[in-house]
Amino acid sequence: MGIGIAIDGPSGSGKSTIAKAIAARLGFVHIDTGAMYRAVALRTHRAEINWDDEAAIASALDGIDIDITYENGTQRIFLNGEDVTQAVRTAEMGVGASKVSPHLAVRKKLISLQRGLAKSRNVVMDGRDIGTVVLSNAPIKIFLTASLEARVARRCHELSAMGLAHNPAEIAAQIEKRDFDDSVKNKVLFRAEDAVTVDTSNMGIDEVVAAILKIAKEKGVLDV
Numbered sequence: 509m510g511i512g513i514a515i516d517g518p519s520g521s522g523k524s525t526i527a528k529a530i531a532a533r534l535g536f537v538h539i540d541t542g543a544m545y546r547a548v549a550l551r552t553h554r555a556e557i558n559w560d561d562e563a564a565i566a567s568a569l570d571g572i573d574i575d576i577t578y579e580n581g582t583q584r585i586f587l588n589g590e591d592v593t594q595a596v597r598t599a600e601m602g603v604g605a606s607k608v609s610p611h612l613a614v615r616k617k618l619i620s621l622q623r624g625l626a627k628s629r630n631v632v633m634d635g636r637d638i639g640t641v642v643l644s645n646a647p648i649k650i651f652l653t654a655s656l657e658a659r660v661a662r663r664c665h666e667l668s669a670m671g672l673a674h675n676p677a678e679i680a681a682q683i684e685k686r687d688f689d690d691s692v693k694n695k696v697l698f699r700a701e702d703a704v705t706v707d708t709s710n711m712g713i714d715e716v717v718a719a720i721l722k723i724a725k726e727k728g729v730l731d732v
């Protein structure tokens with residue numbers, strides 16, 4: 509078993525950006541587990557299966573083959589041999605991923621895939637249930653949070669950079685809905701009891717990375 513760093517937190521808290529930066533810094537592999545739930549959403553959407561139809565989704569799972577590869581340290585995700593790295597990033601697939609995520613058969617399949625990926629290598633894995641379920645023995649568990657205002661500002665900044673129009677009030681409503689769905693309705697997002705909470709509201713990427721590396725060093729897990 510390699511060393512695992514688990515990073516969980518709500519949507520928009522910066523998990524993937526931070527996980528990727530830490531993995532690059534340590535020479536670990538970054539695994540973005542949200543992309544896998546998004547891939548299940550994409551495949552079932554294409555098969556015209558309703559995301560709320562748990563039975564239909566469970567029987568479609570055998571035909572869903574998800575593979576992860578790395579290109580210059582960046583994760584690429586393949587769905588039945590097709591590179592869907594970009595296709596899963598849409599807001600619609602984010603909603604779909606959230607809808608398919610509570611189905612037990614989906615969780616079972618993806619958790620097993622994620623554990624397999626972490627088995628023989630050092631990983632920084634980000635998601636919602638990494639510290640509580642997937643890598644419950646991980647020596648370093650981080651729970652990233654940020655205020656709603658900070659998360660809305662970051663999302664607006666991302667959309668502006670892509671030249672896309674946006675409405676901050678609508679984005680705030682979407683983020684609040686996802687928080688409610690992940691934590692209360694679908695119960696997939698939990699903070700592990702032994703996780704260290706890092707509130708990134710007033711921190712830049714480098715500061716968050718440094719704070720997490722400091723936590724790892726203090727725990728004696730890494731010599732960085």
Ligand code: DC
Nearest residue numbers: 541542545605606609635636637696
């Ligand atoms: O991190 P993201 O936005 O790509 O995640 C999309 C959805 O996938 C999220 O709303 C809930 C689900 N998810 C999950 O249930 N468990 C994970 N480990 C990662 C994501």
